[in-house]
Amino acid sequence: MSIPGLGQAAHAATYLTPSIASSVAIHDLQANSEWRFEVAIGRSIEAKVISGTAELFGTELALNHTYTFRGTKAAIFTWHGCQLEITGTCEEYTAEETPMVSYVNTHFALEKLRDDASGGRGECPKVLVVGPTNAGKTSLVKLLTAYAIRVGRQPMVINADSREGLLSLPGSLTAVPFASVMDVEQGWGSSPTSGPSPVPVKLPLCYYYGLPSPEDNTKLYKPVLTRMALAATSRLSDDLDIKNSGMIIDTPGVISQGKGGYDLISHIVSEFSVNIILVLGSERLHSDMLRRFSGYRTTTGDTITLVKLDKSGGCVDRDDEFMLQSREASIKEYFFGDIKRTLSPHTQQISFDDATIYKIREANALLSSLLPGGQEDGESELYEKVEPSLAMLHCILAVMYASPVDNQETIRDASVMGFVYMAEVDEKKRRLKVLAPLNTRVTDRPMVWGSWPEATMSLVG
């Protein structure tokens, strides 16, 4: 496993050799410093602030409360100094140099826009965060959201990155209004499907893309994103508090890498009427964005403000194995809950004849444009209707809020009702067994089968 911050020569003030923490350790953090830690999947540590104040990606930690962190990489930051008590083993070090001042200044600038919007003097901030993979985009989105919540705002967070889920499984795209504190132990918090929770649950608007990268099938990604933008914008206009707080949009690193990706950035900018772009950790991307969006006008006639921000030296590359294990952990948690709340999923036996399953076509836009008939033809062929088969074993399927007789575009644009796990496929008896979080009938809904998240380990014994 990589150690956070190693090889970050630019961050000269980052100090202390990473070490393995002993079972109980006290850390005295100076003002403006952070304790960075990595807990392996399957392991846990406990952290307690025993004096002073501290926060994790912007969310304040309560004094003398024991937080448990499992399989995560993060940092506890303090503005005024604090003492931390850590129990358990993890890789860790303390850093004094962080970009937190520029991040908090960005928050204050957004607050000014929110105040202006509340007073009828302009548009609320619709913020897009772009940057290379592992530049800290999601962490920055969390931090700006947490700071906004702390001053009583209700920002809408949009996840346009299907590689990781936000209050949903990977493969989905979500829009979530955040009105209450985030659950720092769980990352973002819990959704209604995760069962009862001490931290108020959030209600995500959830759509399904089912592939890891937007570039895998832009002809599916773009309309799903457009649909989500429509739902998010209408949710925004229904609620003045959310409207004045605006949106913060997280993106996958891959779209910050050049031409095809930049077209997707333009698509997001136009669909969400983005008026602020935060470019994280890349001079080149910043200059490309300046060129692309100079002179651009939003639907309300505003220009786009571009802000360049430094990447935190704490950002760590998460290797494929870590990401795979995180996905598997989030799938397990979706069906079975976690240590704090155990869930009891239901199994349902379904006849092949009662299941309506669509498989997502992975042909990207380029391939389909080479087909006879060109692009237009592909519109109605987003999915392929398939019979259940052994290839679906251990896969996750999205159950859509649509009818089995709806056309493909309607199914594509529908929101997700929930996910099922394909526990058994008996091709001889033509029966399958699925695991679902609730006992809701899934046979009167179309199910969509993508390749993301990929087939997982067996969830049932």
Ligand SMILES: Nc1ncnc2c1ncn2[C@@H]1O[C@H](COP(=O)(O)OP(=O)(O)OP(=O)(O)O)[C@@H](O)[C@H]1O
């Ligand atoms: N200051 C920090 N200290 C320690 N770890 C950090 C810090 N900032 C971010 N990280 C960790 O670094 C990893 C990458 O950060 P993050 O997920 O925010 O990047 P990203 O740009 O959103 O990545 P991706 O492009 O894969 O979506 C995460 O595990 C995150 O928790």
